[in-house]
Amino acid sequence: MSWTYLVLAGIFEMIGVAMINSLHKNRNWQSLILMLVGFGLSFLFLALAMETLPMGTAYAIWTGIGASGGAILGMVLYGEPKDWKRILFISMVLGSAIGLKLIS
Template sequence: MAWVSLVVAGLFEMFGVAMINKLHKDRNWQAFVLLVAGFGASFLFLAHSMKTLPMGTAYAIWTGIGASGGAILGMVLYGEPKDSKRMFFIALVLGAAIGLKLIS
């Protein structure tokens, strides 16, 4: 269950990052509320997962999901570059997170 909470925390982290971009574009209170809610939920699920998982592993995977997911969202939703070097390094981040899961 801790791993599910950790993945959900990472997904909320991605949502929060997307809301930062939306807030910069729209400058409205709804985007701000969604940003706070996304990051708040992310921290709650991360804290829940850390009751069972080691802090270093949980934090590394949480940041990996958030960082790579944010980069992917930027490419898909906001037209950021999709070159092969970016994709390679995103794959490295995800591969490292999967590796940590396999050895934990």
């Protein structure tokens, strides 16, 4: 169950990051509330995952999901560059997270 919590934490981290960008562009209450909820749930699920997973592993995977997911959302939703080098390095981050899961 802790791995499920960790994936959920990463997904909510992605939502929080996307809402930061939305908040900068729109300055509305909906973006602010979604950002706070996203980050709040992210920390909650990270804390639940860390009850059984080692801190280093949990943090590395959480940041990997959040960073790569945020970059992907930026490309899909906000028109950020989609060149092959960027996609390669995002894939490497995700591959590292999967590798940590496999050895844990």
